[in-house]
Amino acid sequence: AQKVTQAQTEISVVEKEDVTLDCVYETRDTTYYLFWYKQPPSGELVFLIRRNSFDEQNEISGRYSWNFQKSTSSFNFTITASQVVDSAVYFCALSGEGSNYKLTFGKGTLLTVNP
């Protein structure tokens, strides 16, 4: 069985602060994929990034960066110089060959960026 843990239920920061959202996963699969999705107040989830288990390179996209570490089974997400528009619920998700690539979501982290 696979599992995703987002220990931070809610985080509140002031605009321009950096913030890291934690994601720890459990899986027995050798081949698996990790995702981050953003859910703004409008409700729909928006895909942010995907990482496969064979690619541990960190990735940066503008103010967003992701740190994938297989040694600690973590896939953390950092927002640099946060903005009010970053306020949303962020979900980490995992899929693997053992689950026929069905997604398992964490419970999400509500990020509030205050002006």
Place this chain on the structure above:
Amino acid sequence: DGGITQSPKYLFRKEGQNVTLSCEQNLNHDAMYWYRQDPGQGLRLIYYSQIVNDFQKGDIAEGYSVSREKKESFPLTVTSAQKNPTAFYLCASSIDWTGGILALHFGNGTRLTVT
């Protein structure tokens, strides 16, 4: 613009009534999914369909039913057998079965309240 349309955005029903949530996509995607989201919880998979006229139960299918008669449509019926139907329901689609590998596209959701 291509996307997923869920209607209505808010739905109110009396206990004991069946209710059908609509999901339409014009992305020409083969696979479609229904997820349930409860406050402070991750997304849980109700049903999914990888191709027209075929669908499979997800992790919490009891009390729900679906049909997939057309590629673009995947309605979800919440039956009176669902013990706790009040929730936020999200429909998603992917190009094919690789939604757990590539990415899912989500609709804006329907918030169902049963009293």
